[in-house]
Every structure is written in structure tokens, then in C-alpha cells.
Amino acid sequence: MLISTGGVLIRTLVEQVREMGRSTQGVRLINLDDGTSLAGIEKVIEAEISPGMDAGIEPGESAEDGQDDAAEE
Numbered sequence: 001m002l003i004s005t006g007g008v009l010i011r012t013l014v015e016q017v018r019e020m021g022r023s024t025q026g027v028r029l030i031n032l033d034d035g036t037s038l039a040g041i042e043k044v045i046e047a048e049i050s051p052g053m054d055a056g057i058e059p060g061e062s063a064e065d066g067q068d069d070a071a072e073e
Helices: none
Strands: 002-004 038-041
Touching: none
Parallel strands: none
Antiparallel strands: 002 038
């Protein structure tokens, strides 16, 4: 995931980035306007949901027990 200072988020699968030879200028992943720069880049890992696991976990809950993590502190 690429994040610009202008608030633009670009999420791209690694498999979608084409391979280039050494003599090329690379692959453009994001177009930035004048005055905008790249604020961050993050690796996002997709969580696998196993059969029977509730996908509707609320923020602050853990997938293992469904309990509120803040209540345990």
C-alpha cells in the first residue's frame, strides 16, 4: 500500500507489478501531483479466514477468544 501526503492510497498486489529488465527505468506505482510526496509504504498481509471463524470481529477483539483486549489490561 502506497500513501501520499495528499491522502491518496494505492493498494497493489505484488503479483500485479510486472517484471522489467535491468536496462529499463522501472515501473511507476503512483502518480504524484506537484507539491505531493510519498508519505509511506506499508506491506499489508491478507488474513486468511478459516471455515467457522467469525469474520465480523470488532476492533479491540482478538480472533482467538472474541474478548475485548482492553478489558484484559
